Amino acid sequence: MEGLFYLFALSIVISGVMVISALNPVHSVLWLVVAFIGAAGLFILLEVDFLALILLIVYVGAIAILFLFVIMMLNLTGLEGTDRSNYLPTGFIIGVVFLSEVLILQTRISMGVDPNWNFMEAPNIEVLGRVLYTNYCYLFILASFILLVAMMGAIVLTHDTKIRVKRQDIFLQTSRKII
Structure with missing residues (x-):
């Protein structure tokens, strides 16, 4: 059970990184679908089956397909050669802030400080x-x-x-x- 949790969590993290690093927007949407499926797997492990199915139906079945159709209608073919390295510092700062917030919240909950x-x-x-x-x-x-x-x-x-x-x-x- 713990191994499945780590497998789904790792797939979510890897597909999340691939969503923002894929050069082709269609590939980004497909990686987003993989992230949603991994999140649904985590919900099933937590025995929240209804929420997992709703996530699959709403996000994969509707929103991801909508993104895919919009991207195909926009015909974004010139993005493969663009340099996106100037976004790395901003993304790194946002990631560090989110990680620090999670760690601060985890330590507060484990210590029982916040009533x-x-x-x-x-x-x-x-x-x-x-x-x-x-x-x-x-x-x-x-x-x-x-x-x-x-x-x-x-x-x-x-x-x-x-x-x-x-x-x-x-x-x-x-x-x-x-x-």
């Missing part, structure tokens, strides 16, 4: 709702506004006003003489 992290009193969804809607309510509202603006921007960018739309003239259609 606010009592997860055994309520179900996971209730704890998540309490934290999200009380401690992080302003950030939650800000994220929703950012998503709304992004959606409106995508609609504005794809709206083409130069296409002439044929309009129906009901009077002209009904006044024709039948011969």
